[in-house]
Amino acid sequence: MRPRPRHLVLLGAGHTHALALEPIAKAAAAxxxxxxxVSGESVMPYSGMLPGTAAGLYSKQEMLLDFTPLAKRxxxxxxxENAIALDLQRRLVQLESGQKLPYDYLSVNVGGVSRAELAEEGGDVMPVKPALPFLRWLEGWQNVxxxxxxxxxxxxxxxxxxLALDARLRRRGRRGGVYLVGSGRDITPGMPRFAASLRPLLARRGISQLLGLRATAAHPxxxxxxxxxEHRADRVVLCTGVRPWPGLREAGFETDARGFPYFNQWLQSVSHPDVFLSGDCAAWHRHPLPKSGVFAVRQARTLARNMAALCAGADLESWSCDERHLSIVCSGERHAVAHRAGRVVAGRLVWRWKDWLDRRFMDGFARDSRGAAGGPSL
Known part of the structure; x- marks a missing residue:
């Protein structure tokens, strides 16, 4: 039997913790x-609805996960409060206030931060992650x-x-345009059928692509x-992938070349098994996985069961990774294109299906926060 922990600390209000919090709490209480x-924000955007919100299809309130009522219940x-560092040897989470939280086991679900290597020289530049600052920045577009x-x-x-930002500008009657810049030779690298379906959509909307070129600086x-x-750009949005939270990169984990800590089949750090990792903040130890919210959601069941197992002193459960994940691009106009395992489907029915899935997730989380039956399914 494993020794039972006295303290579990969940760092980050990400999608995995959103789904796993209630079963973890029940097992811990027993x-x-x-x-x-621990989280610097009490509300976190649901990433699946971020493009739709940027396009103006949803209000900001419709896509925010509120952890305060759920945690209280x-x-x-x-x-x-923001965490600033981890002491893996002494098992402590250091907070901005100077407080140090002890843990027997730590679960980290802090997401990733958009890479922002683009030099800024007075340009108006904003990464899409973290999402809350990005959404606040978008609100400043109202009078443009x-x-x-x-x-x-x-x-x-x-x-x-x-596509979402183009739809936002069109919906508000703004003049101007949106264009894509990519260092690769094609859009959606490694997904040629997806690219072939998206190119005509971009062309119809007048969204040009400057490919095979790296952006070097943003000027006013x-x-x-x-x-x-140089190309006109009153605003620059960065969708250039993510980098790990500095507290993870500097803590002393075994990591991949980019600094993401490796996790194993039990969602544990391969170098520090008292730390569990989920979502975009970490890397699968076998081979790279796309940074996609779908994996964070799929890991919730395993994380909840393993936290419960720790509380009971029982054996851990392995996570089963299905890499044939679904990618859906919302056009911003109630139309979407879906891709999975090389197959592509597009149309308004795809949008309605995605909208139903996203709203079901949010409704389930809201019911769970209020304590009603039928919360997010694990």
Missing amino acids: HGVNVKL CGVDFIQ RSMSCAVVGAGVAGVEMA GALALEDGS
């Missing part, structure tokens, strides 16, 4: 284990009459955000590319 949830101590917006990064997230009203050219 075995006299204290649970603390579950009897979990919610500490709304004319705008040119560059989206840097031509992967799935960049294409979807370009302009974006500079590595070939020396």
Whole structure:
């Protein structure tokens, strides 16, 4: 039998913790284990609805996960404060206030932060992650009459955000345009059928693509590319992938080349098994996985069961990774394109299906927070 912990600390209010918090709290209460949830924000955006919100299809309130009522109902101590460092040797989480939280086991679900290597020289530049600052930044677009917006990064997230921002400008009658900048030779690298379906959609919307070129600097009203050219850009949105939270990168975990801590089949750090890792903040130890919210959601069941197993002193459960994940690009106009395992489906029915899935998730979380039956399914 494993020794039962006295303190579980959940660091981050991400999608995995959103789904796993209640079953973890129930198991902990049954075995006299204290649970603390630590996050600098009490509300977190649901990533699946971020492009739709950027497009104006949803209000900001419709896509926010509110952890305060859920934590209160579950009897979990919610500490709304940013963590700044981890002491893996002494098993401590250091907070901005100087407080140090002890843990027997730590679960980290802090997401990733958009890479922001683009040099800023007075340009108006904003990464899409963290999402709350991005949404607040978008609110400043309300009174802008004319705008040119560059989206840097031509992967799935960049294409979807370009379509969303174009729809936002059109919906509000703003003049200007949106264009994509990508260092690769094509959009959605490694997904040729997806790219083939998305190119005509981008063309119909007048969203041009500057591919095979790296953005080097953002100046007031302009974006500079590595070939020396400059293009009008009143706003620059970064969809250039994510980097790990510095507290993880500097803690001393075994990591991949980018600094993401490795986790194993039980969602434990391969170097520090008293730390569990989920979502975009970590890397699968076998081979790379896309940074996608779908994996964070799929890990919730395993994390909840393993936290319960720790409380009971029982054996852990392995996570089963299905890499054939579904990617859906919302056009911002109640139309979507779905891709899975090389197959592509597009149309308004795809949008309605995605909208139903997203609203079901949010409704389930809201019911769970109120204590009604039928919360998010694990």
